[in-house]
Amino acid sequence: AQSVAQPEDQVNVAEGNPLTVKCTYSVSGNPYLFWYVQYPNRGLQFLLKYITGDNLVKGSYGFEAEFNKSQTSFHLKKPSALVSDSALYFCAVRGNNNAGNMLTFGGGTRLMVKP
């Protein structure tokens, strides 16, 4: 069975400071990893994904994520946070031997960026 853990319910950061939202995963085979963001009363918006290749993946809105196979982690990062980045962030995983493309999500981390 595949699983995702987001150990922090909330992350607080000041505008302009770097941010990290943590994610660890468990999956059979090689993982496909995704980050999504959810704004209030909106659906999930795709931010970035790791499939293979470079461990550092760049995505939308200046976000990036680093895949670490030995630590089974895929932390989301941004060098300089904006107030508008405040939202709910979800990490998701899919195993590469999963026929149905089912995504398993973490519990979400609320990011609060204060001016």
Added chain:
Amino acid sequence: EPEVTQTPSHQVTQMGQEVILRCVPISNHLYFYWYRQILGQKVEFLVSFYNNEISEKSEIFDDQFSVERPDGSNFTLKIRSTKLEDSAMYFCASSGGLAGYNEQFFGPGTRLTVL
């Protein structure tokens, strides 16, 4: 930019009633999904659909649930006899191509309230 749409945005129903949630996936996508998010909990996979049949389903997707692609554009989720615990936000998603590493694009969701 193409997007997944869902109707209605909010559905209120009485326990035991049937509901149909509707989705229009992105037009050239081949995989379709339903997920749900009970208030305050994580996003959970319900079912994936490809080539006019279910390719994977979760334990949540019991005999009360069914999916259908009645025409070339709509993708529906039917709950035959709703229960209080079916109250949740239901998200439709779609992805292009056959490879599982394609990101899934989510609709804005239908909030289902069962009274």
